[in-house]
Amino acid sequence: MTVRRPLPGPHRTGALAAVLALAAGLGAGCARQPDTELRPDPPAVTYAPPKHPFRDATLYIDRDTAAARWQAANAADWLKPITERPQARWLNGPIDVAKVPDLASRARERHQLPVFVAYYIPNRGCANFKEGAPDARAYQAYIGKLVAALGRTRSVIVMEPDGIVADCFSAERGELIANATKRLAAAGHAVYLDAGHSRWRPSGEVAERLLRAGIQYAEGFAVNVSNRQTTEDSYRWGVELSDLVGGREFVIDTSRNGAGPPPDDPKRDDEWCNPKQQALGEPPRPVTDRPGLAALLWIKGPGESDGKCGSERTYLFTPTQARSLIVNAGWVSARERADAKVARPAPVVDVG
Template sequence: MLLTVLALASVGLSSPVDAQRPAGGQHVVAKAVAKKDPRKTRGLFVDPRMPAANHGAPYKKALGTKAQALWIIPEAYATMRVRSVVRAYTSRALKARKTPMLTVYGIPGRDCGGQSSSGALKNATQYRAWIRQIAAGLKQQRALVILEPDALPLFSGSGCASPPAGWVAMLRFASKTLSKSGAWVYLDAGHSNWTPYDNRPTLLKQAGVAYDRGISTNVSNFRPTGDEQRYAATMLAGLRKLGVRGKHYVVDTSRNGAAPSSDGYDVLNPLWARVGKAPRLVFKGAFDGTLWVKHPGESDGQVNGGSSSGTWCDMLADRLLTGSSSESSCPE
């Protein structure tokens, strides 16, 4: 669960199913066009500006050579400049003939009543304006977008005493607006251990997943990939029962290389966590592939030797890679 805001230092289009599907011969043409989408043949963009690529040769080789998402958060990229930031990043990716990957993480109340850092969005009006600018930056850029990690399961469950008013409508607006830009949007669905989730397909539908490419799971968490694939299959089956078909999913494998603790609640810089399978798009049925959404080596907060949330720490990277480190905690 993303319990704290990321530090500022970190740096096709799927319409509602069936409602807009062409009939007859047009459907065949549409399928032929879809097969030519460059995201199905290009690799993911490895951004040389990511943290691991700039903290020494061992980390650059082990982690910095892997594609990771650029996190778009309002504290770092306010409404007035977020469009240009997004376009600059996606343009660099496309110049390299690779697919850009971004995480949009800015919905009001994402900290569930905690003290948001300066610059956080306060209401739906501000959020919609911010999302519109992100969509403008994404237009025709053929990007992948992970939309609002944790928001839907957190706001709909017992983990958030005061979810923001209108959160479902905000997610629906973001799903529709970002998907219309041409991005493949994956609305975050939490993970397999975030229970109960019987009503989650209904909430995903209400939050606009029909506009999206599909869902993301395990973002910044540690659940085994097999568990996540079964969980995603359950979500997609539930959506099909609700008339939402043809959805896909991706799994964050950045830190799921070891079996998690038995209770499932040790999720802040856990001592047992290891780096997981490398990011790779595979397009096998509904499974689009593995991604590194969380940046391995960045702290979850001042727990288990970690530093402030979102900051890089050599010790945490060493622990993920080898299970040991010469340091017992991150320097502040």
């Protein structure tokens, strides 16, 4: 999975005029009022009524995560701070979608809200179509299978991490994501478009891209997916971005932002990848006391490596990283941190 590197830059400046121009272009032919009337123009973009899926919701706890499987195989009770909390299920292609009906059925039986991540956009890693769907038709088929697999289970869908803020974003990609968002929303699901993080692109530029990608059909957007920006900075930036896209609500990925972003090191450019100091962020839950923020979620699976970099030699779940996340998390109980601290799991190494 592509991991977002923190990139410096301004937030709101630069692209706000483009946002307003694009919004006008997306309007449904709203006529300007006569100059003699002192009334504002009607909104150029019509946003779908919000579903507010997290209100009074209980998040689904997935018992089939990589961390849970490792815990069961190694009698590792010290992993409970991770495995006993809700996490998103990533759907990296049609094979993963095939497993959705069973999960959806369990969630419906428990009256819990599942969170999925759609992650199959063509040219996913901007690497000449080496990742993701082979073409637009295959992606549309993937979305159709996802709608069918979810059936009557109302779900939250985080759409395409990095897909909108990536360098290879195009009008064609925006249209493809917009169509997928519209289909999922029409089926009753709450879609949150990935918007990157607070240190990647200016909020005005991201807002313009969100409009091209169908934010008007979505419930809102997701911030900080797979990244480590603080919850406070993510919230501030999310409110700023929401103001540019019709006041849509947002969610924040707190799966590993408890220690904040790693410091910039001029001697190396990969400190973002499996940094030495990291911690679990706030536990996932619906949020009611921060205007605009719908929920804190664990979207990135805690303990999953960023790649073969830093102290890791795998792209898989690694118990050594999970242990570090737990030990350094201030909200985890002293007993749980002590149990994790004495655990000495061997690192996982990919074969080949």
